[in-house]
Amino acid sequence: MRTILKAENLQKTYRVGSVDVHALRGVSLDVEEGDFLAIMGPSGCGKSTLLHLFGGLLTPTAGRIVIDDEDLTAVTDAQRTDIRRRKIGFVFQRFNLFPTLSADGNLRLAERIHAGSNGAGNAERRREVLTLLQLEDKMHHKPLEMSGGEQQRVALARAVVTSPAIILADEPTGNLDTENSAIVLNMFQEMNYRFNQTIIMITHNPEAAAMCRRIIQMRDGQIVAPNVAVQI
Amino acid sequence: MFDSLVAANILQRPVRALVSVAGVALGVCLVMLFTGLARGMSNDLERRSSNMRAEILFTRPGSKELMTSTVNLSTRYVEELERIAGVEAAVPVIRYISQGSRGFGIEQVEGVEWAPYAAMNGMRLIEGRAPEGNNEVVIDETKARNNRVGVGGEIQIFGNRAYRVVGVYSPESGARIKMSLAAMQDALETPNKCSYVLVKCRDANEQRVIAERIDAALPGNKIQFTNELVLNIEKSIPYLGVFLRTLVGLAAVVSALVVMLAMYTTITERTREIGVLKALGASRGYIISVIEKEALLISFLGLVIGFAVSFIAGHLIHRTYGLVFEYGWSWALTAAAIGLGGGALGALYPAMRAAGLDPVSALSYE
Numbered sequence: 315m316r317t318i319l320k321a322e323n324l325q326k327t328y329r330v331g332s333v334d335v336h337a338l339r340g341v342s343l344d345v346e347e348g349d350f351l352a353i354m355g356p357s358g359c360g361k362s363t364l365l366h367l368f369g370g371l372l373t374p375t376a377g378r379i380v381i382d383d384e385d386l387t388a389v390t391d392a393q394r395t396d397i398r399r400r401k402i403g404f405v406f407q408r409f410n411l412f413p414t415l416s417a418d419g420n421l422r423l424a425e426r427i428h429a430g431s432n433g434a435g436n437a438e439r440r441r442e443v444l445t446l447l448q449l450e451d452k453m454h455h456k457p458l459e460m461s462g463g464e465q466q467r468v469a470l471a472r473a474v475v476t477s478p479a480i481i482l483a484d485e486p487t488g489n490l491d492t493e494n495s496a497i498v499l500n501m502f503q504e505m506n507y508r509f510n511q512t513i514i515m516i517t518h519n520p521e522a523a524a525m526c527r528r529i530i531q532m533r534d535g536q537i538v539a540p541n542v543a544v545q546i
Numbered sequence: 547m548f549d550s551l552v553a554a555n556i557l558q559r560p561v562r563a564l565v566s567v568a569g570v571a572l573g574v575c576l577v578m579l580f581t582g583l584a585r586g587m588s589n590d591l592e593r594r595s596s597n598m599r600a601e602i603l604f605t606r607p608g609s610k611e612l613m614t615s616t617v618n619l620s621t622r623y624v625e626e627l628e629r630i631a632g633v634e635a636a637v638p639v640i641r642y643i644s645q646g647s648r649g650f651g652i653e654q655v656e657g658v659e660w661a662p663y664a665a666m667n668g669m670r671l672i673e674g675r676a677p678e679g680n681n682e683v684v685i686d687e688t689k690a691r692n693n694r695v696g697v698g699g700e701i702q703i704f705g706n707r708a709y710r711v712v713g714v715y716s717p718e719s720g721a722r723i724k725m726s727l728a729a730m731q732d733a734l735e736t737p738n739k740c741s742y743v744l745v746k747c748r749d750a751n752e753q754r755v756i757a758e759r760i761d762a763a764l765p766g767n768k769i770q771f772t773n774e775l776v777l778n779i780e781k782s783i784p785y786l787g788v789f790l791r792t793l794v795g796l797a798a799v800v801s802a803l804v805v806m807l808a809m810y811t812t813i814t815e816r817t818r819e820i821g822v823l824k825a826l827g828a829s830r831g832y833i834i835s836v837i838e839k840e841a842l843l844i845s846f847l848g849l850v851i852g853f854a855v856s857f858i859a860g861h862l863i864h865r866t867y868g869l870v871f872e873y874g875w876s877w878a879l880t881a882a883a884i885g886l887g888g889g890a891l892g893a894l895y896p897a898m899r900a901a902g903l904d905p906v907s908a909l910s911y912e
């Protein structure tokens with residue numbers, strides 16, 4: 315197995331007024347290609363900060379992150395954005411779809427950003443992904459015309475349509491009911507098992523975590539249980 | 547069709563988009579209408595002045611400017627001018643300038659002895675007869691067409707005094723309304739006075755020599771050549787050029803401010819969406835280009851509407867008040883540059899601000 319993400323001694327300190335808040339206190343982690351990893355822990359333990367660091371949305375105070383052989387901590391802001399564009403897909407708790415665009419339009423926007431100036435999107439690929447997520451009849455619907463579960467599936471489709479190296483999901487079922495949570499989690503699992511898609515998911519939900527290949531537990535900015543294997 | 551983020555964003559807030567479009571259109575209208583009016587009036591004056599066949603205008607210093615006229619020249623100068631070698635004819639004229647009959651713009655009326663004046667300037671009555679009585683006038687074809695008045699009709703001059711139209715003449719030359727010199731002297735209570743005397747030379751090529759003779763014979767007066775009278779309205783009206791350029795600058799500021807305000811509000815409302823764009827890997831350039839494209843689309847719509855409104859408004863004002871609008875390519879290009887440039891510039895600050903947003907803060911924006 316190839317290591318697709320390597321984090322070494324990550325530290326992140328925020329300055330709030332005159333007080334230093336240590337969000338991460340030396341986190342080290344290896345994620346293999348095809349892994350489906352759940353990060354659990356109480357609120358404020360540093361889960362989201364860690365995910366934002368992996369996605370290049372934040373820079374660590376200290377430490378190193380290597381994603382798919384590219385050092386995220388040794389590059390400029392513009393280069394970090396470029397790595398994110400090419401290698402990372404995000405799924406958020408609040409879906410964060412563009413309300414003015416249809417499902418297909420949201421995917422096309424992601425494709426356009428991913429492609430940069432290299433060309434147009436791939437309609438066949440978009441249709442394939444939406445069909446896989448059972449959204450083929452919702453292609454031309456706008457987010458507000460869809461249920462929460464459907465919106466989150468579109469968000470997942472948007473994340474995978476550009477074939478990223480890693481999908482980072484921040485509590486993707488946090489805004490869904492039980493039925494829709496199960497559907498979305500099954501989709502994540504299918505992506506992981508059928509396409510060997512690497513996924514790192516923050517969750518508070520033990521049932522959601524149980525669907526992952528392994529779980530790490532965090533507390534007070536540190537990993538306290540680094541490799542809880544899950545029997546599926 | 548509207549799965550483009552730029553078009554979809556505009557359609558999402560149609561009222562705000564319309565206000566922005568109207569702001570840009572206003573700037574374009576300001577430029578087009580004011581410069582169109584200045585150019586139209588200038589060309590109209592030039593056209594009418596070019597029909598004047600007298601070569602020399604003799605007057606008292608300061609008694610005839612473009613927008614003012616006084617009646618302080620004795621008509622006895624006519625005989626003295628006619629005695630000067632090379633002068634074929636001398637015709638006294640009173641020019642009176644008042645507010646337009648419809649309360650808008652200015653209106654000129656001239657008092658002339660019709661027969662010698664018409665003979666000197668190659669004018670003819672195409673309908674009716676020359677003015678004789680104290681309440682009679684003749685008007686040119688344009689005036690007759692714009693005011694929809696013909697022989698037998700009435701127009702009001704000097705406030706609310708009614709004058710009967712007794713003739714229509716062509717071609718247009720000088721003021722569009724003319725009455726007899728005696729009638730004008732009577733109306734203004736200036737007997738034996740006029741504003742200026744038009745002098746026709748026997749040989750137009752000798753006008754400068756004749757002007758020198760006039761100056762020698764009648765010193766202390768003002769001698770102007772008619773072909774230099776209205777070369778350019780911008781030169782005739784002091785600071786008009788400065789005024790027009792100031793107006794253009796203001797139009798640019800209005801356009802830029804309206805677009806900036808609209809885009810700034812848009813950015814604030816869409817902070818979370820900008821965060822999502824950043825999470826998707828959109829570069830600073832991409833985010834700036836999305837916002838600039840939206841501003842340019844708004845500006846382009848404002849430009850089209852501004853041009854359309856300018857042409858329609860110019861046409862309606864011309865029909866109602868007879869003011870002449872002539873639009874030039876250079877000012878149209880200036881208006882286009884102001885509309886598009888103002889919009890693009892106005893959106894630049896909000897765009898740069900959006901591109902510089904912290905993605906994590908933007909994603910958590912409520």
